[in-house]
Amino acid sequence: MKKYTILAALLALSLGSCNKEYLNPSSASQQQVVTSSDGLITLCNGLQARYSTGGLLSVIYNSVAAGGLTTRELNILNVGNIEEYNVSLGAGNVTNSNGVVRNLWTQANLVKANADLVLANANNATDLGTRSGIVAYASVFRALSLGTLAQFFEQAPLTVQENAPFVPRVQLLQNAVAQLETAATQLATNPVSADFNAKIVPGIDLANTIQALIARYSLQAGDYDKALAAAARVNLTSRSVFNFDDNTRNPIFEVAFGNRNVFEPSNVNLGLTGALAPEAGDQRIPFYIRTTPPPLPPAAQPNLGAGFYTANNAPIPVYVPNEMLLIRAEAYARKGDLTNAVIELNRVRTSTAAASFAGTLPTSPPGAGLPPYSGPLTATDILTDILRNRNIELAFQGFRLDDSRRFGRPGPGATGSERNRNFFPYPRTERENNASTPTDPQI
Numbered sequence: 001m002k003k004y005t006i007l008a009a010l011l012a013l014s015l016g017s018c019n020k021e022y023l024n025p026s027s028a029s030q031q032q033v034v035t036s037s038d039g040l041i042t043l044c045n046g047l048q049a050r051y052s053t054g055g056l057l058s059v060i061y062n063s064v065a066a067g068g069l070t071t072r073e074l075n076i077l078n079v080g081n082i083e084e085y086n087v088s089l090g091a092g093n094v095t096n097s098n099g100v101v102r103n104l105w106t107q108a109n110l111v112k113a114n115a116d117l118v119l120a121n122a123n124n125a126t127d128l129g130t131r132s133g134i135v136a137y138a139s140v141f142r143a144l145s146l147g148t149l150a151q152f153f154e155q156a157p158l159t160v161q162e163n164a165p166f167v168p169r170v171q172l173l174q175n176a177v178a179q180l181e182t183a184a185t186q187l188a189t190n191p192v193s194a195d196f197n198a199k200i201v202p203g204i205d206l207a208n209t210i211q212a213l214i215a216r217y218s219l220q221a222g223d224y225d226k227a228l229a230a231a232a233r234v235n236l237t238s239r240s241v242f243n244f245d246d247n248t249r250n251p252i253f254e255v256a257f258g259n260r261n262v263f264e265p266s267n268v269n270l271g272l273t274g275a276l277a278p279e280a281g282d283q284r285i286p287f288y289i290r291t292t293p294p295p296l297p298p299a300a301q302p303n304l305g306a307g308f309y310t311a312n313n314a315p316i317p318v319y320v321p322n323e324m325l326l327i328r329a330e331a332y333a334r335k336g337d338l339t340n341a342v343i344e345l346n347r348v349r350t351s352t353a354a355a356s357f358a359g360t361l362p363t364s365p366p367g368a369g370l371p372p373y374s375g376p377l378t379a380t381d382i383l384t385d386i387l388r389n390r391n392i393e394l395a396f397q398g399f400r401l402d403d404s405r406r407f408g409r410p411g412p413g414a415t416g417s418e419r420n421r422n423f424f425p426y427p428r429t430e431r432e433n434n435a436s437t438p439t440d441p442q443i
Helices: 037-052 058-071 080-089 099-120 128-152 169-189 193-198 206-221 224-232 251-257 321-333 338-349 379-393 398-404 428-433
Strands: 075-077 155-157 166-169 263-265
Touching: 037 058, 037 099, 037 128, 037 193, 058 075, 058 080, 058 099, 058 128, 058 251, 058 263, 058 338, 058 398, 099 128, 099 155, 099 428, 128 169, 128 193, 128 206, 128 398, 155 224, 166 169, 166 206, 169 206, 206 224, 206 251, 206 321, 206 398, 224 379, 251 263, 263 321, 321 379, 379 398
Parallel strands: none
Antiparallel strands: 075 263, 155 166
């Protein structure tokens, strides 16, 4: 991660900020940076830095914390971490001054705004292969940011301007997909240059990641045909990861799973109960949970959390291969094609391949090692098993709140509620600087 260069002045662009420009005579101006290929690639590296590193500030940390604490996937260890604790309580305890909510909103919007800056100036890269790499990379992080906002907020702005108007979350997803499709076309026409590959932070397979994100966000937007097609185009042997080292650290390990101060998994069942509880013998559980802790006194026990968060340099996947199979299973089920839904579901349930390793660190979970689906052949029952497998396959990756809503699980106030909020309030910083900010959702 030594290639990470954070241009603080450029990456501090904010929505609704004042127009004063404080110039540092020893640094490059925005105009200088975006007019060269090297400057644009540096900005691309900055996108990943802001999205994935920085501990408590990173989009990854706040999406994992927000999704897990809202759905009881994660459990607070120290109530002194008041921002996370209030998210775990939910309802009115989550205010528009909450730090997790603020950081999630602000950092995702900053990544998106800077991706837009790169895309608006991509033609300044004269080499077509370098340009296609820049467009693809910026499109990936723009999509990840919009997708994150759509998972936690009812609306968000698409443009960077004074009093930027908000659009519904489905429009955010559709816009992300449209840009990814543009990037995919450009990438197919002009493969990424060696110069781009030599200068970009390694880890992301652009072609497969673009299709994986098209599949993910098309599913969440309800476009099942597009989700099916895109998921089928992903090479399931490919891997895309955010890489880390001791200087740019894995944010979940650094803040939470490397200690017993903030949060850990709720229990060995990942907080799942009833029809969603893991089946006996599921080989993914010991990957995500330390089920056999060392013989230490309770006060010295390690955090229960494992998975992709076991070391400062543990890579975090942008997507895991079986997510694509579960996307296809869900899309088929929602289209009424239950036969194909079960076929795709069983590819996940019966998988036995070991996790893919980079050195000694995994980049995908092991196979579940379960028997084929044997429940009733109804959409309701098949979708329930798909959700159970999503909750396990994608544990601690920030998806559970969005999944809970999409699958119609019991919400706040309902009997057997599985989440304490539906959407988060808009941060106070946005409301004070943007007169277009909508009314906060009640819960």
